[in-house]
Amino acid sequence: MKKITALIAVTSILSCEPALAGNSLVSPTAQTGIAKSSLSATPDGEWNRLGRRDGKFVELWTKDGDSLNKVSFFGGVPVGEALFKEVDKKNRPLPKVSDGMLITDIPTLLESSYRIQFDVRTMTIESQEPATLGGHPGLRFAYTFVSGNDEVERKGEAFGAVVKGKLYLVSYEAPSIYFFDKDLPAFRHLASTLKM
Amino acid sequence: MRKRLLAAVALVAATAGVKAADLLPPFTVGYEPTNVDERGLWMDSDNRERQIRDSKLTVHDEELNRYLTGVLCRTVGAERCRGVRIYVMQVPAFNASMSPNGMMEVWTGLLLRVQSEAELATILGHEFAHFELRHSLDGFKQQRRSTNAGAWLAVLGGLSNTNTSGLQLSVIASSFKYNRDQEQAADLLGFRYLAAAGYPTSAAPDVWRHVMAEQDATAVGHGRRPKPEYQDGFFNTHPASARRAIYLEAESKKIGDTGKDDGAARLRAAIAPHLPEWLDAQVKLNDFGGTEYILEQLAGNGWSGDLLYARGELYRLRGNPRDLATSIDFYKGAIAAGYRQPQVQRNLGMALLRSGRPADGKSALGEYLRLLPGANDAKAIQALMAN
Numbered sequence: 001m002k003k004i005t006a007l008i009a010v011t012s013i014l015s016c017e018p019a020l021a022g023n024s025l026v027s028p029t030a031q032t033g034i035a036k037s038s039l040s041a042t043p044d045g046e047w048n049r050l051g052r053r054d055g056k057f058v059e060l061w062t063k064d065g066d067s068l069n070k071v072s073f074f075g076g077v078p079v080g081e082a083l084f085k086e087v088d089k090k091n092r093p094l095p096k097v098s099d100g101m102l103i104t105d106i107p108t109l110l111e112s113s114y115r116i117q118f119d120v121r122t123m124t125i126e127s128q129e130p131a132t133l134g135g136h137p138g139l140r141f142a143y144t145f146v147s148g149n150d151e152v153e154r155k156g157e158a159f160g161a162v163v164k165g166k167l168y169l170v171s172y173e174a175p176s177i178y179f180f181d182k183d184l185p186a187f188r189h190l191a192s193t194l195k196m
Numbered sequence: 197m198r199k200r201l202l203a204a205v206a207l208v209a210a211t212a213g214v215k216a217a218d219l220l221p222p223f224t225v226g227y228e229p230t231n232v233d234e235r236g237l238w239m240d241s242d243n244r245e246r247q248i249r250d251s252k253l254t255v256h257d258e259e260l261n262r263y264l265t266g267v268l269c270r271t272v273g274a275e276r277c278r279g280v281r282i283y284v285m286q287v288p289a290f291n292a293s294m295s296p297n298g299m300m301e302v303w304t305g306l307l308l309r310v311q312s313e314a315e316l317a318t319i320l321g322h323e324f325a326h327f328e329l330r331h332s333l334d335g336f337k338q339q340r341r342s343t344n345a346g347a348w349l350a351v352l353g354g355l356s357n358t359n360t361s362g363l364q365l366s367v368i369a370s371s372f373k374y375n376r377d378q379e380q381a382a383d384l385l386g387f388r389y390l391a392a393a394g395y396p397t398s399a400a401p402d403v404w405r406h407v408m409a410e411q412d413a414t415a416v417g418h419g420r421r422p423k424p425e426y427q428d429g430f431f432n433t434h435p436a437s438a439r440r441a442i443y444l445e446a447e448s449k450k451i452g453d454t455g456k457d458d459g460a461a462r463l464r465a466a467i468a469p470h471l472p473e474w475l476d477a478q479v480k481l482n483d484f485g486g487t488e489y490i491l492e493q494l495a496g497n498g499w500s501g502d503l504l505y506a507r508g509e510l511y512r513l514r515g516n517p518r519d520l521a522t523s524i525d526f527y528k529g530a531i532a533a534g535y536r537q538p539q540v541q542r543n544l545g546m547a548l549l550r551s552g553r554p555a556d557g558k559s560a561l562g563e564y565l566r567l568l569p570g571a572n573d574a575k576a577i578q579a580l581m582a583n
Binding site for chain 1 (some may be wrong): 247252340418420481546573579
């Protein structure tokens with residue numbers, strides 16, 4: 001029986017067609033309800049909202065494609081939930097948001113999730129300092145990581161805060177060479193307009 | 197007619213035989229691939245090797261590479277090992293691999309897990325055996341034969357209106373079986389190298405016992421019942437670990453005592469500079485049971501400061517109230533055992549804060565900032581202390 005199930009699985013993987021992406025344009029006007037949460041922001045230029053969702057609390061924006069520049073909005077991940085939809089819950093479960101998390105636990109949660117979910121093999125948190133996210137006290141941190149998927153070094157900058165027991169996190173990531181610096185000002189502007 | 201056909205087949209077979217016998221071993225210095233398939237595989241491997249050489253995930257440590265090459269050379273002999281280049285890759289999992297052009301990848305997760313030089317030599321010998329036996333080339337040809345056969349079966353079945361799905365399934369099964377047989381052949385040749393090098397051959401079955409024990413510990417840590425695999429599954433590319441342990445144990449008993457020194461201390465010394473980084477990567481995989489098993493194996497009879505620190509991290513990251521209390525004990529144990537890295541104070545402080553002990557927590561965080569005034573998270577830590 002197991003063999004048949006496995007065969008069916010293999011066949012269905014081979015025959016499946018890419019799902020319609022459903023990407024949409026984000027205009028430089030106030031955007032509300034980002035990541036189906038109370039997050040809102042006003043970008044200073046156009047972005048694309050990806051139809052793909054990496055989890056029920058995540059919304060992804062990009063300018064040129066998410067491997068070149070990606071903004072991830074995590075809109076209020078409650079205690080006991082992971083940042084992403086787990087790919088292999090049984091064998092590779094993701095760490096969960098826990099009660100009593102300190103702001104300095106946020107980068108570790110992101111790193112651990114990345115290592116498990118995206119095959120990130122090296123990740124360094126370069127800096128951490130207090131900041132606000134939508135007016136709430138939180139953390140701003142910068143990091144560098146390399147995933148085994150494409151072995152490209154990427155840099156990231158993120159703002160995170162725990163508000164009423166839920167984790168809000170907005171991150172920007174792009175390859176260290178050229179791309180990160182290119183769109184960093186646009187992200188910083190976006191982050192400065194975040195409201196909850 | 198029949199006789200002529202037989203004679204032709206015999207002639208082809210004989211020619212093939214002569215050709216095979218003429219082939220130089222692939223580890224020969226200056227060896228060049230001999231036919232189109234082999235050239236293609238070597239070209240792919242050369243490309244991969246260029247990527248690996250320049251990859252940010254390659255551990256560039258001449259000392260470590262010298263050690264690994266030394267172990268390989270002792271295992272397979274100086275002449276054979278000259279044809280191999282070893283690359284240590286940052287992958288927190290138990291594996292190594294060998295390319296047909298003599299490039300060997302050793303994963304950091306393997307170095308973290310093998311418990312002695314003899315166990316390491318078991319794996320390196322196994323990988324070298326794949327190289328010597330030209331398994332990539334044979335496997336590639338076998339796959340091509342299988343897919344050809346599968347395609348022809350489908351066509352002929354269609355033409356003659358016969359259901360060939362059963363036969364096609366057999367072809368798929370034979371392909372996986374072929375892979376498992378190659379693995380077993382590499383196990384057995386690797387085993388002979390291990391014995392000839394004077395390592396205790398009990399290391400060979402031990403490797404697979406440890407693999408199984410870790411898998412069990414991982415399952416228990418994730419709240420599952422361990423399900424050891426004693427039989428090879430249909431789609432398995434490798435023999436079940438239990439079966440490997442059994443046939444290698446039988447070989448080990450057959451051959452008797454081949455050496456006493458398993459070189460555990462030499463291995464530990466060689467990986468020591470990288471241990472904190474590799475443990476950090478392992479701890480962050482959210483594999484509580486498996487990581488606890490690895491740490492216990494590394495500790496053996498004594499817990500060093502860096503192992504206690506890693507254990508503290510493992511518990512703190514799981515983060516249940518009881519885990520935080522336990523992590524505090526481990527951090528303090530690490531400090532008592534002479535662990536001097538400032539981050540032990542930082543993470544001790546965070547565990548104390550989360551355990552409802554703000555005064556002790558702030559004191560530890562203060563100590564962290566005293567030890568590392570220019571810490572890249574100093575402002576964030578100060579914010580924690582101010583709350």
